[in-house]
Amino acid sequence: MAHRFGLIACDGFEAEIRAVQGSPEFDSVLFHVHQADCDLSESTWKRLKEAVASCRGDGCLAGVVGGSCLTRPAKEIGLDGTCRLFRKSPCAEWVAGKDALDALLHEGALPVLPGWLRNWDRHVEARWGQDRKAAQSFFRDVARKVVLLDTGAYPGVERDLKTFGRFLRLPCEVHPVGLEHFRMALAEVALAWRLELLGTEADERVALIGRRLSDYARVGQLLGVVTSAKTMEGAETGVLEIFRALLGPREARFHSVDSLSGRAFPEGSPWDRILTLNAEHAWTDDRASLCLKVAQGRELLGVLELEGVDGLSRDEQGLDLALALARISGLALANVRMSRALEAARERAAGAEAALASDDEKLSRIFNYPLGIYRTTPHGKILDASPTLARMLGYSDVQSLKAVGFWDLHNDPRDRDHKRAFLDASSMVGIFESQLRRADGTCFWAEDSCRAAKDAQGKVLFYDGVIEDITARKRMTDEHAWVVHLQAAVGEVSERLLSPTPIQEMSALVMDQARRLTSSATAFVGHIDRQTGGLVPSAMTADARAMLDEHPPGDASLHGRSGIWRWVLDKKRPIVTALPGLDPRYTGMPPWHLPVAHFLAVPAIMEGTIVGLIVVANADNPYVERDLKAVERLADLYAIAVQRTRTEDALREMSLVDELTRAYNRRGFMTLAEQQIKVAHRTKKDMSLFFADLDDLKAINDTFGHEEGDVALVEAAALLRDVFRDSDIIARIGGDEFAVLAIDVVEGKAAALARRLREKLQARNARAETAYALSFSLGVVRYDPDKPCSLQELLTRADRKMYQDKTSKKSAPAVA
Numbered sequence: 001m002a003h004r005f006g007l008i009a010c011d012g013f014e015a016e017i018r019a020v021q022g023s024p025e026f027d028s029v030l031f032h033v034h035q036a037d038c039d040l041s042e043s044t045w046k047r048l049k050e051a052v053a054s055c056r057g058d059g060c061l062a063g064v065v066g067g068s069c070l071t072r073p074a075k076e077i078g079l080d081g082t083c084r085l086f087r088k089s090p091c092a093e094w095v096a097g098k099d100a101l102d103a104l105l106h107e108g109a110l111p112v113l114p115g116w117l118r119n120w121d122r123h124v125e126a127r128w129g130q131d132r133k134a135a136q137s138f139f140r141d142v143a144r145k146v147v148l149l150d151t152g153a154y155p156g157v158e159r160d161l162k163t164f165g166r167f168l169r170l171p172c173e174v175h176p177v178g179l180e181h182f183r184m185a186l187a188e189v190a191l192a193w194r195l196e197l198l199g200t201e202a203d204e205r206v207a208l209i210g211r212r213l214s215d216y217a218r219v220g221q222l223l224g225v226v227t228s229a230k231t232m233e234g235a236e237t238g239v240l241e242i243f244r245a246l247l248g249p250r251e252a253r254f255h256s257v258d259s260l261s262g263r264a265f266p267e268g269s270p271w272d273r274i275l276t277l278n279a280e281h282a283w284t285d286d287r288a289s290l291c292l293k294v295a296q297g298r299e300l301l302g303v304l305e306l307e308g309v310d311g312l313s314r315d316e317q318g319l320d321l322a323l324a325l326a327r328i329s330g331l332a333l334a335n336v337r338m339s340r341a342l343e344a345a346r347e348r349a350a351g352a353e354a355a356l357a358s359d360d361e362k363l364s365r366i367f368n369y370p371l372g373i374y375r376t377t378p379h380g381k382i383l384d385a386s387p388t389l390a391r392m393l394g395y396s397d398v399q400s401l402k403a404v405g406f407w408d409l410h411n412d413p414r415d416r417d418h419k420r421a422f423l424d425a426s427s428m429v430g431i432f433e434s435q436l437r438r439a440d441g442t443c444f445w446a447e448d449s450c451r452a453a454k455d456a457q458g459k460v461l462f463y464d465g466v467i468e469d470i471t472a473r474k475r476m477t478d479e480h481a482w483v484v485h486l487q488a489a490v491g492e493v494s495e496r497l498l499s500p501t502p503i504q505e506m507s508a509l510v511m512d513q514a515r516r517l518t519s520s521a522t523a524f525v526g527h528i529d530r531q532t533g534g535l536v537p538s539a540m541t542a543d544a545r546a547m548l549d550e551h552p553p554g555d556a557s558l559h560g561r562s563g564i565w566r567w568v569l570d571k572k573r574p575i576v577t578a579l580p581g582l583d584p585r586y587t588g589m590p591p592w593h594l595p596v597a598h599f600l601a602v603p604a605i606m607e608g609t610i611v612g613l614i615v616v617a618n619a620d621n622p623y624v625e626r627d628l629k630a631v632e633r634l635a636d637l638y639a640i641a642v643q644r645t646r647t648e649d650a651l652r653e654m655s656l657v658d659e660l661t662r663a664y665n666r667r668g669f670m671t672l673a674e675q676q677i678k679v680a681h682r683t684k685k686d687m688s689l690f691f692a693d694l695d696d697l698k699a700i701n702d703t704f705g706h707e708e709g710d711v712a713l714v715e716a717a718a719l720l721r722d723v724f725r726d727s728d729i730i731a732r733i734g735g736d737e738f739a740v741l742a743i744d745v746v747e748g749k750a751a752a753l754a755r756r757l758r759e760k761l762q763a764r765n766a767r768a769e770t771a772y773a774l775s776f777s778l779g780v781v782r783y784d785p786d787k788p789c790s791l792q793e794l795l796t797r798a799d800r801k802m803y804q805d806k807t808s809k810k811s812a813p814a815v816a
Contacts, residue, residue: 004028004029004030004060004061005028005029005030005060005061005063005190005193006029006030006032006055006056006060006061006062006063007029007030007031007032007063007064007065007186007189007190008032008033008034008048008051008052008055008062008063008064008065008083009031009032009033009034009064009065009066010033010034010035010036010038010043010045010065010066010091010115011033011034011035011036011115011119012036012038012091012113012115012116013033013065013094013113013115013182014033014115015114015115015151015153015154016095016114016115016151016153016179016182017031017033017186018153019151019153019179020179020182020183020186023183023187025187025190025191026186026187026190028190028194029186029190030055030060032051032054032055034047034048034051036066036069037122037123037126037127038069038116038123040090040110040112040116040139042069042428043066043067043069043070043073044073044126045066045069045070045073048064048073052064052083055083056083061083061084061193061197062083062084063083063084063085063086063189063193064083064084064085064086065086065094065186065189066085066086066091067090067091067092067093067094069091069428070085084193086189090111091113092111092113092149093185094181094182094185094186095113095149095151095177095179095181095182095185096111096149096175096177096181097181098433100175100177102414102418104147104175105418105421107144107145108143108144108145109143109144109145109146109147109173110139110142110143110145110146110147110170111147111149111175112146112147112148112149112161112164113149113151114148114149114150114151114153114154114157115153115154117148117154117157117160117161117164118154118157118160120160120163120164120167132167136167136168136169139168139170140168140169140170142425143170144170144171145170145171145172145173146161146164146165146168146170146171146172146173147172147173147174147175148161148172148173148174148175149175149177150174150175150176150177151177151178151179151182152176152178152179153179158174161174180484180488184477184480184481184484187480188477188480191476191480231336232333232336232337234336235329235332235333235335235336236254236333238332239254239304239325239328239329239332239333240252240253240254242325242328243304243306243322243325246321246325247306247309247312247318247321247322247325248309249306249307249308249309250307250308250309251305251306251307251308252304252305252306252307253304253305254294254302254303254304254305254329255302255303255304255305256301256302257300257301257302259302260275260302260303269282269284270282270283270284270289270290270291271291271303274291274293274303275300275303278293279293280292280293280323280326281293281319281322281323281326286310287310288307288308288309288310289305289306289307289308289309290305290306290309290312290322291303291304291305291306292304292306292322292323292325292326292329293326294326294329294330294333295330296330296331296333296334301329301330301333301334302333304326304329306322309322370388370391370392370468370469371386371388371466371467371468372385372386372388372389372390372392372393372466372467372468373385373386373388373389373464373465373466373467374386374389374406374464374465374467375462375463375464375465376406376462376463376465377462377463378420378424378460378462378463379405379407380405380406380407380408381402381405381406382401382402382404382405382406383462384398385398385401385402386398389401389467392444392467392469393409393436393437393438393439394438394439394440394442395439400439407420408437409436409437410434410435410436410437411434411435411436411437411443412434412435415432415434415435416434418432419432419434419448419450423450423451423452423460423463424452424460426452427451427452427454428451429449429450429451430449430450430451431447431448431449432447432448432450433445433446433447433448433470433474434446434448436467444469444471445469445470445471445473445474446467446468446469446470447467447468447470448465448466448467449465449466449468450463450464450465450466451463451464451465482517482626485516485517486517486630486633489513489516489517489630489634490633490634490637492509492513493506493509493510493513493634493637493638494637496509497637497640497641497644500648501641502645503527503538503641503642503645504538504539506638506641506645507525507526507527507538507539507638507641508525508538508539510525510539510614510634510637510638510641511523511524511525511539511540511541511614513634514614514616514630514631514634515541515616517627517630517631517634518600518616518619518623518627518630518631519619519620519621520598520600520616520617520618520619521541521543521617521618521619522541522543522544522594522596522616522617522618523539523540523541523544523614523615523616523617524537524539524540524541524544524613524614524615525538525539525540525612525613525614525615525638526538526539526612526613527604527611527612527613527642527645528610528611528612528613528642530646530649535569535613543594544594547592547593547594550592563585563586563587563588564577564580564583564585564586564599564601565601565613565615567585568601568602568603568613569603569610569613572603572605572608572610573603574600574601574602574603574628574631574632575599575600575601576599576600576623576627576628577598577599577600578597578598578599578622578623579597580596580597580599595618596617596618597617597618597619598617598618598619598621598622598623599615599617599623600615600616600617600619600623600627600628600631601613601614601615601616602614602615602628602631602632602634602635603635604635604636604638604639604642605635605639606639606640606642606643611639611642611643611646612635612638612639612642614631614634614635614638616631655667655668656668656671656672658717658731658732660710660713660714660732661713661714661716661717661732662717663717663720663721663730663731663732663738664729664730664731664732665731665732665733666731666732666733666734668731669729669731669733669739669741670791672729672741673729673741673791674791676729676741676743677783677788677790677791680743680783680785681785681788683785684785684786685743685744685785686744686745686746686782686783686784686785687741687742687743687744687745687782687783688741688742688745688746688749688750688753688780688781688782688783689739689740689741689742689780689781689782689783689794689795689798690738690739690740690741690742690750690753690754690778690779690780690798691737691738691739691778691779691780691781691795691798691799691801691802692716692720692737692738692739692740692757692776692777692778692779692802693736693737693738693776693777693778693802693806694712694713694716694736694737694738694774694775694776695774695775695776695777695806696772696775697709697712697713697735697736700712700772703772704771704772708771712772712774713732713736715764715774716738716774716776717730717732717738719757719760719761719764719774720738720740720757722760723753723756723757723760724740724742724753725742725743727743728740728741728742728743729741729743738776739795739798746782750780750782751780754778754780757776757778758776761774761775761776777802777803777805777806777809778801778802778805779797779798779799779800779801779802779803779804779805780798780801781794781797781798781801
């Protein structure tokens with residue numbers, strides 16, 4: 001069977017195929033783009049039969065991807081026996097989900113593909129020629145607007161959309177769908193082909209093993225004619241008994257080739273002539289003993305030693321008999337060895353057959369579903385049905401099934417309405433996927449290939465259809481899609497980790513991915529504050545945010561009374577529970593807390609320390625192992641994000657803060673003060689800049705040492721922090737120079753702050769234990785928002801004021 005798959009698609013998918021064909025799942029797929037003229041209802045696939053033949057000539061299995069437009073071409077040229085047909089109705093379902101298309105059709109939209117739209121004028125001309133009005137009437141009768149299903153594969157296709165819309169005089173919209181749905185749809189086709197290939201190869205392996213077993217059996221039958229020996233010991237004993245009975249030796253011994261290996265024999269001896277010169281027989285010098293070679297073909301099996309047969313040296317017939325018996329002995333011994341090999345082969349074959357049977361069972365569960373056939377009236381009365389369909393739907397017989405309305409079997413009424421709308425409007429076969437209800441109330445996924453039979457006036461007489469149970473296939477597809485979504489989510493978060501992203505944005509991204517992967521209504525993501533050790537909410541859903549806004553201010557912890565959150569934070573282990581209220585770790589919730597049904601929480605751990613927490617709750621169904629696995633993957637990445645944020649904060653603090661005094665350094669002061677000046681200019685608020693120079697620092701260093709000088713600087717910074725507010729910007733901008741930008745401080749209050757600073761200095765110097773006095777030369781200037789100036793101008797003016805104070809040492813500094 002061919003190991004490559006040739007997939008033929010119409011040129012409406014050309015750019016999408018080029019975009020996805022490099023994916024690993026298409027390694028063995030060769031794509032062929034075939035021109036097809038299409039009016040969005042029917043299509044002409046010219047020379048399709050030749051394209052399929054060319055594809056098969058390249059050594060490929062052939063398949064055609066399209067919509068219901070393939071039904072007529074496939075029947076006309078007889079493709080069913082030469083290739084596989086993969087159809088979706090309509091063909092837009094290759095790029096967009098059925099629900100999205102149903103919504104668009106319900107709005108009266110005409111969904112169009114970018115590839116079709118790029119050549120819309122060619123398709124119109126192929127169907128209507130120069131009769132443009134007929135084309136306009138055709139499309140306007142079925143649609144109120146044109147919607148482009150934009151896959152992103154055709155840059156600039158919006159221009160074609162506008163041109164087509166103007167041609168139809170209909171409004172236009174763009175509905176982005178991307179390439180993921182198209183790639184997954186083609187991947188499902190490739191997967192189905194690979195599984196079919198696996199089944200064929202399994203059948204070939206079984207046939208090959210069967211042929212080998214047959215060959216071994218024939219060899220065993222031929223050897224059974226020669227001898228009936230079943231074991232090596234039995235064969236050796238039987239051969240010796242034959243020699244004794246027919247030749248009457250005084251002694252007969254058999255030496256296997258293994259027993260002769262490694263032994264040295266005299267040159268020219270019977271043993272040497274047989275083992276070295278490959279002689280058939282050899283006599284001892286006294287002609288009293290005869291050695292016979294026992295072999296199978298060219299392979300030596302051993303040597304038969306006969307004593308007391310000197311008469312054979314004069315009896316040619318007797319010697320010929322001895323040689324014939326030696327050859328029979330070789331056959332007998334080879335038979336034993338072959339029997340053992342055959343038995344081992346049978347065991348291996350049995351194991352292979354069991355494995356292949358298991359594979360066949362799995363394949364049959366996926367592909368070999370029974371088909372149920374039906375015929376119904378337009379109102380849903382079942383006119384006829386096959387027993388297979390009755391069994392599929394859980395009814396005892398066809399009569400019991402006929403008592404049920406066909407449309408009532410559909411679990412979702414929208415599926416029923418969509419199917420009827422399509423069949424009533426078209427004469428083509430439609431292929432629909434929907435959930436059907438069994439007699440016991442359970443549901444299964446079914447693929448319904450059906451058509452409407454109409455009279456000459458177009459009135460529907462009845463519906464014919466074939467139903468196939470595709471539950472296992474859907475489950476496999478859903479599982480594959482979930483893995484793809486998980487990989488995409490992890491990839492997106494990992495990509496954001498490569499760029500500097502605020503922890504709030506990263507938290508929101510992680511929360512959205514966790515909600516999407518687990519189908520959760522409520523979610524929370526938070527990180528642990530490095531200073532306080534508390535859990536800081538970073539991202540949460542709207543319901544959680546509303547609850548937090550109503551959180552009573554007296555409560556110290558949002559979930560301190562729940563027990564479950566505290567258990568996760570203390571134990572550093574995830575928790576999954578379907579009924580939190582019945583969980584032994586649950587200790588109650590505040591009355592204002594939103595209801596929680598299903599609950600999953602995973603801590604983010606970095607180097608054994610919890611750095612964050614991801615919580616999802618209120619999913620559609622109870623959380624399972626794959627939900628926990630997905631959130632754990634996200635928690636690992638979130639831990640890296642939190643750790644990186646902590647590292648960046650530490651590095652930023654190191655670059656903006658003076659290491660000695662823990663006040664801002666010059667860079668930190670310039671950065672924060674520049675921002676504050678912009679705010680003051682916008683809000684029209686006053687500020688005051690204090691420029692303080694620590695007097696006599698050199699004298700302190702020279703007298704008491706530089707360590708004491710550092711102590712003086714630290715004490716000076718502490719005095720400034722004691723006088724000014726936390727919101728003010730305090731910085732050491734030089735060796736003995738400090739600057740303070742006091743926010744929202746008017747002129748009179750600035751003078752009061754200067755007096756308070758001098759009073760603090762006097763109180764400090766008055767203490768008896770002080771070895772030296774501290775004092776500041778101080779310059780204070782005002783920032784007037786009505787006369788804005790730069791930060792550098794403020795510093796220059798304050799510096800001049802400081803030097804005036806240092807010179808004059810007035811009791812109070814001037815305020816500008």
